[in-house]
Amino acid sequence: MTREYKIETPQEKQNRHKAMEAVAMLEKIKHDFKEPPKAMEYFYNLYEDVYCKHKPLHENKIKVGTLCIQVPSEIIHALDAVPLRLCNGFYSDDEIGGDLLPSKSCPLVKATVGQFYSGNFSDKPDMVISPTTCDQKAKSGAIIEDMGYSLYDMEFPRTKESEESREYWRRSVRKFSKELSLDLNKKLTRTKLKESIKKVGHAQHLYHQITSLRQNQNVPILGVDMFLVTNAFFFDKLENWTKGATALLSELKQRVENDFNAAKKNSPRVVYTGSPPIFPNLKIPLLIEQSDAVVVADETCSSNRMFNDMVSVDEWFLYDMVDGIADRYLKGCTCPIFTKNNDRKRRIIDLVKKYNADGVVYQAFAGCQVYEMEQRSVLEAMEKEGIPIIYLESDYSPSHLGQLTTRIEAFIESLKNRKRKKL
Ligand code: SF4
Numbered sequence: 240m241t242r243e244y245k246i247e248t249p250q251e252k253q254n255r256h257k258a259m260e261a262v263a264m265l266e267k268i269k270h271d272f273k274e275p276p277k278a279m280e281y282f283y284n285l286y287e288d289v290y291c292k293h294k295p296l297h298e299n300k301i302k303v304g305t306l307c308i309q310v311p312s313e314i315i316h317a318l319d320a321v322p323l324r325l326c327n328g329f330y331s332d333d334e335i336g337g338d339l340l341p342s343k344s345c346p347l348v349k350a351t352v353g354q355f356y357s358g359n360f361s362d363k364p365d366m367v368i369s370p371t372t373c374d375q376k377a378k379s380g381a382i383i384e385d386m387g388y389s390l391y392d393m394e395f396p397r398t399k400e401s402e403e404s405r406e407y408w409r410r411s412v413r414k415f416s417k418e419l420s421l422d423l424n425k426k427l428t429r430t431k432l433k434e435s436i437k438k439v440g441h442a443q444h445l446y447h448q449i450t451s452l453r454q455n456q457n458v459p460i461l462g463v464d465m466f467l468v469t470n471a472f473f474f475d476k477l478e479n480w481t482k483g484a485t486a487l488l489s490e491l492k493q494r495v496e497n498d499f500n501a502a503k504k505n506s507p508r509v510v511y512t513g514s515p516p517i518f519p520n521l522k523i524p525l526l527i528e529q530s531d532a533v534v535v536a537d538e539t540c541s542s543n544r545m546f547n548d549m550v551s552v553d554e555w556f557l558y559d560m561v562d563g564i565a566d567r568y569l570k571g572c573t574c575p576i577f578t579k580n581n582d583r584k585r586r587i588i589d590l591v592k593k594y595n596a597d598g599v600v601y602q603a604f605a606g607c608q609v610y611e612m613e614q615r616s617v618l619e620a621m622e623k624e625g626i627p628i629i630y631l632e633s634d635y636s637p638s639h640l641g642q643l644t645t646r647i648e649a650f651i652e653s654l655k656n657r658k659r660k661k662l
């Protein structure tokens with residue numbers, strides 16, 4: 240009997256590597272902790288479908304890829320297209336991107352470029368929007384365009400306090416709305432835009448209801464699960480994400496009523512800030528929670544920051560709505576790409592107080608200069624408030640885990656000692 244061997248294409252090989260990474264992370268999240276909420280099944284299955292089975296979710300729809308949270312999804316939805324945030328957390332894509340970009344680049348940017356180069360999308364974008372937020376994102380947009388993708392640069396200001404920057408960004412969002420409408424040959428109508436503001440606003444509201452339950456002494460959900468929920472917002476169908484989040488909210492309310500605690504009784508409570516944890520690179524939140532602490536809140540653009548600030552509109556006219564959307568995105572952004580970023584420090588301190596946190600973990604990707612540069616001022620601001628904080632540098636590679644684990648465990652031990660002394 241002759242046996243037929245099928246030779247794997249480079250695309251199939253890359254898909255297999257990504258599936259292995261995805262499964263490894265999902266298995267840890269599902270099995271290393273006690274009882275994840277039943278409603279998390281929807282999200283676990285979603286990740287398996289997209290990253291292990293490579294199932295497309297948005298066939299027959301125009302897909303607008305975005306390279307940063309600053310692209311207003313309300314406008315894309317209102318034009319009957321699907322926004323797909325393409326910030327990438329896969330190490331196997333980071334390795335491909337490493338051959339195309341300087342080795343000291345941010346792993347998120349390398350992984351994003353690597354994915355475009357190998358084209359391993361379950362839903363391939365029809366066009367890509369690149370806001371000029373950080374330098375590495377802006378330059379990677381040009382590289383992606385050279386690969387043959389249709390790319391639109393969306394200008395973004397580097398300050399946010401001044402009236403000029405607000406007007407500059409409003410103009411940029413108005414221009415984006417017009418050009419996208421022309422490209423897609425769809426009219427942006429008042430009714431459609433109002434409807435999409437309401438749908439995205441409803442998702443934001445759900446997120447805030449879920450996350451505020453983590454203010455309880457007994458936390459009903461772990462941080463790693465919350466990162467899965469918020470990361471799914473990058474690519475899931477809005478209606479399905481909303482249904483999944485609604486089911487999760489009702490289960491978590493029940494858990495709070497039953498005094499269920501997803502963490503241990505005296506686990507230190509941590510606020511997470513810094514470079515965004517993006518599936519499957521959830522290694523730092525995972526290490527924190529494997530070391531007996533619990534992430535109760537975060538200040539990152541792959542989670543909390545995506546849901547900040549609702550669109551506020553005085554008159555529901557088309558141009559007022561577009562301006563209201565622009566303001567929401569600029570006000571809500573606390574990315575360190577801004578010259579001054581006092582909002583970020585204020586927000587972290589607020590989260591520590593509201594969520595009764597014992598300390599802060601600040602993580603920067605090696606190669607991300609802005610997060611690295613801003614750490615000193617954030618550390619000083621926390622010290623002034625008497626809030627313990629640890630600064631960690633990491634990348635997507637599975638090595639150096641030992642060193643990171645030792646530092647995280649020592650920090651958590653110090654938080655436990657502090658807690659004991661307070662009792
Ligand atoms: S870290 Fe900043 S520039 Fe990068 S994706 Fe997030 S918001 Fe955008």
Ligand code: SF4
Pocket residue numbers: 345346347348373374375376514515576604606607608609610
């Ligand atoms: S982590 Fe830093 S370099 Fe990477 S996308 Fe965000 S701001 Fe840019």
